Amino acid sequence: MNVMDFSDVSLVALRVFREVAERGTLTAAAGALGYTQSAVSRQIASLERAARSPLLERRRDGVRLTAAGHVVLRRAVTVLDEIDATARELAGLPAQAGTVRLGWFASAGAVLLPRAVAALRRSHPAITVTTREGATPVLVRALRAGTLDLALLASAPPFRPFDTETPPLVLRTLGERSLRLAVPVSHPLAASDHVDVADLRGQRWIAGPSAGEEKLMGVWPGLDERPEIAHTARDWLAKLHLVAAGCGLTTVPAALAPAAPPGVRIVTVHGGPEERRRLVLARLPRPLPEPAARLADALRAAAADLHGGN
Incomplete structure (x- = not known):
């Protein structure tokens, strides 16, 4: 039986491994840490020697943790969190037991996130x-790397799992949001509260840059033509200001209609299947500390207020 020896494993190697697990590629991890890719590779190699097993599966699109990698990551997260807590205590800083780390997709930061955080600050200021x-x-x-406690995610039909790793994430649907169309107030389509999907042919679009499953976010789904992308932007507010400037059309969740800037009209689209987006709160399958549970409750309440009519 081979006995694994982690006695010489450095904290640097553990931090590098966690960063690689979170970023998904050695290159991205190196950039985030300010290391060279070869330095990152050496740290991973030192861990794999100690584990006497591959921790990463190298693929063309990045890396994926092996079964052994998941074990090492789980333990590494525990060790690093304890080291960080020790450093804070020695420095005379308050413990972070009341801190919750939340990740969120772009449009959640416009209305839902501020409302939930504000409500939590009023009810639980600590x-x-x-x-x-x-x-x-x-x-x-x-989430898998332990650097987030909760994550707000958006899901589109057919609502597939967010990943295939084990154990499966715990997912709670906070609501379903209908999709709307943002048009300049000077555009002919702004004359009515709704438009037909056929009227969207030949339009110019403002969309997010292609990125895997998030390809062409901002273009109405299912168009029977290749859309003309006039502008690309990741930030939803930038998209809406481009709409206000008359640069094209973009899609927007119905819950964001109140946050649209002047010069933008939000309309519904008739014809074709109804486009829905699901708002999901994700976490690892383990008991939530009370602060995280309180934030989850605040997010659920805010989502119920926002999406009750959508």
Whole structure:
């Protein structure tokens, strides 16, 4: 029986491994840490020697943790969290037991997130919430890597699982949001509260840059033509300001209609299948600390207020 020896494993190697697990590629991890890719590779190699087993499966689109990698990651997260807590205590800083780390997709930060955090601050002012925006794959990996406690994710039909790793994430649907169309107030389509899907042929679109499953976010789904993308932007507010400037059309969740800037009209689209987006709160399958549970309750309440009529 081979006995694994982690006595010489450094904290640097553990931090690098967690970053790789979260970022999904050695290159991205190196960039985030300010290391060279070869330095990251050396740290991973030192861990794999100690484990006497591959921890990463190298693929063309990045890396994926092996079964052994999941075990090492789970233990590494525990060790690093304890080391960080020790450093704070020695520095005379308060413990972070009341801190919750939340990840969220772009449009959640416009209305839902501020409302939930504000409500939590009123009811439980001792709880600190730190947040970060990210694409769905990044947020899912961050949950797995233990650098997020909760993640707000958006899901589109056919509502597939966010990943195939084990154990499966615990998912709670907070609501379903209907999709709307944002048009300039000067555009002919702004004359009515609704338009027909056939009227969208030949329009110019403002969309998010292609990124896997998030390809062409901003174009009405299922168009029977290749859309003309006039502008690309990741930030939904930038898209809406481009709409206000008359640069094209974009899609927007119905819950964001109140946040649309002047010069934008939000309309419904008739014809074709109804487009729905599901708002999901994701976490690892383990008991939630009370601060995280309180934030989850605040998010559910805010979502119920926003999506009750959508």
